[in-house]
């Protein structure tokens with residue numbers, strides 16, 4: 001297998017007591033918007049790092065980082081999420097704890113401000129891993145979450161993108177913006193979280209990889225934590241997040257990301273990106289798209305970002 005499809009990768013190979021890495025979506029973001037995406041990732045990584053530096057858990061850190069990204073209208077998650085073929089927001093999100101292998105997710109969820117917080121509640125308060133549509137709404141309301149006014153979450157950019165993609169009679173996620181975070185805490189626990197609006201002009205009810213454990217999100221203290229982004233239909237078919245964390249048994253986080261994305265491209269022609277926090281706190285990422293904004297912070301003083 002050739003890794004020619006991989007367009008960029010980055011790694012922090014040294015073990016770390018704690019570390020966090022976030023992404024703002026693989027795609028083809030216009031040059032003038034990239035600084036906004038990188039700055040948003042830096043803010044999210046800093047928020048997650050503050051949790052870890054204070055002795056908090058990897059699970060709390062990835063949830064906090066993803067909430068910051070969901071609240072940032074630059075990204076395709078929470079506020080600013082893309083619109084489906086009906087012109088509506090439908091949100092997917094999941095979170096996973098590498099210590100217990102417990103996970104929670106929501107999919108095809110109508111507007112709520114922070115879907116990742118509802119996914120976490122599914123994990124800890126329901127008997128289930130994934131709740132969809134109306135059932136997810138009823139669960140969220142029963143747990144005290146409030147529905148958001150759709151107009152408060154739909155941006156002008158999302159409307160413009162829907163019109164452009166409709167005109168091509170397509171569905172796409174080239175505009176990037178799915179968000180995710182992976183972390184390792186000082187107790188050696190890893191966690192991952194992912195949140196998205198999915199694809200522009202997707203059919204109502206379409207669910208991508210982001211809420212699917214093993215495809216969009218995976219975490220296991222014996223291997224690594226991974227959040228993926230890109231063409232969800234391809235990622236589901238190769239269980240990208242689980243494939244990538246398994247690969248860290250024999251190689252570095254950066255190489256694991258490179259190899260699994262190359263495999264996905266070879267087998268499905270799908271493109272995307274992945275971020276990984278190894279069980280030793282090392283970090284790695286790779287993409288097969290033109291851009292993927294990201295930012296990392298570690299206890300040893302590393303502060304890195306890019307796209």
Ligand code: GLY
Pocket residue numbers: 173178196197198199207208209210228229230231232233
């Ligand atoms: N990777 C996000 C999606 O396809 O929905």
